[in-house]
Amino acid sequence: MNERTEQVTAYGELLQDAICDGLEAFEPTVRFREDRWERPGGGGGRSRVLADGETFEKAGVGFSAVHGELPEAAARSLGAGDGGTFFATGVSLVLHPLNPFVPIVHLNVRYFELNGGADRWFGGGIDLTPIYVNPADAAHFHGSLKSLLDPFGADRYPAYKRTCDEYFYIPHRAEMRGIGGIFYDHLHAVDPADWQAHFALMRAVGDGFLSAYAPLVAAHRADPYGERERDWQLVRRGRYAEFNLVYDRGTTFGLRTGGRTESILMSLPPLARWVYDVHPEPGSPEADTLRLLQPGHDWIPA
């Protein structure tokens, strides 16, 4: 550990605590269960899962800080040639609400150092996967992400929204995983001033999560729904699992380089359905959602 990795690690632990506290406010009885784990090669983490709540059917919020010799497969994937040492820390969450009108959400903020900090960079993002796309909710969510990025420059939100849209496209379904959000990676920071600015961005994203997402939970967790909405939720969760297992870099990289499987797969839905060749009735809310899951939408009204 050096001064940088200590600061980011300390922030990650606080962020995990704050988010778990904020989510538990929606749960009258169920609490997060924490699983502390150590990585054989160095470091470890705290995986927290809340299951079968009144609001969240499954909520996984993970913190980890790991270090050691870079595994060969990881070095290849990072373009780090012969390997060396690495340090990686981050907070990652996926929430699967029970009510189909509350969207699935994903956050990740992370920091890497190679070879004692000779190279170092930040990455992260927040994105939303509604079961039924609600344009007003989408406007709130994207507006909230724009507000937290604007202090870092007006070009940030459009750039990170675009990166997010590119990333969360499912080619084999020809649709987006959800309505996107913001996503950034490889914010390299060799210069200390850059490092401070990137770390401030990480904190803004982390600290801004609850105000972007919690209002949607509050607004919809008691919305009435029936079997039809539940079925559609299970089908959309199947698409979520497909994206994560086939394309998501964090997931596939983690599984193939010996990451901690249970922590990586906390993101998978509590229950998911696969039905052959689903085609919602034209004009239905489900068909409307599929139309809104085509790429190229701007969610903040002009």
Place this chain on the structure above:
Amino acid sequence: MNERTEQVTAYGELLQDAICDGLEAFEPTVRFREDRWERPGGGGGRSRVLADGETFEKAGVGFSAVHGELPEAAARSLGAGDGGTFFATGVSLVLHPLNPFVPIVHLNVRYFELNGGADRWFGGGIDLTPIYVNPADAAHFHGSLKSLLDPFGADRYPAYKRTCDEYFYIPHRAEMRGIGGIFYDHLHAVDPADWQAHFALMRAVGDGFLSAYAPLVAAHRADPYGERERDWQLVRRGRYAEFNLVYDRGTTFGLRTGGRTESILMSLPPLARWVYDVHPEPGSPEADTLRLLQPGHDWIPA
């Protein structure tokens, strides 16, 4: 089409019919629904799905015969350099029974030609994924596969069982997907006598499917079960989905090279569950199954 591709195609269509007939014998009311499709680049297929039956919660049996210019990604993956033309035909099935005591099963038999037959080969296999491993059923299933291979040489069953065990290992779970079966690939056949022998093997595997699997359905489809067995089934189906989406070559190759998504993903379970860090109670039937899903089991009693 040439004489070879015509013969294999005709066999594939007959095999699909025979298997669907055999499976419908377990269904008093529900029938397979057929979806005929065409591939824009050449050829097409017949996807057949039976859903919400009394015996099968979801059964997908696909036949396809496609040809044309080899897509670039496919050429790379096949080591076919600059591409050229291809022909591929096969029958593929995955059955997800409703009763947790009836195992999931998978069959695939396929035939490829490159550049009008300059290179041509067969591949295929059958493997079983019980929710609860039952050694007597495993002995019947493997014994049946051994019997159908023995006429082709006593070395076939042990070799193809080993290949199957290697293929269906899930590294990130450190367990087998199921109890294996037989699996072979790249049986090249430039010589006509080889070709006839390999085609005969394909037919033996296809024709032997029902006698290997149907007795397990007949024996267990009315076994009593409750919520505990259903839950375990959904968790095991989650592992099945993980294997297919992360590792299965047919699935990942198909999705990445523009295959027909709905036909490729017919294999995914109708319903699946992901629970954080499941550990069955020591000595329970679920723990017993996990022990038997470790590699290295011989299923045919000596």
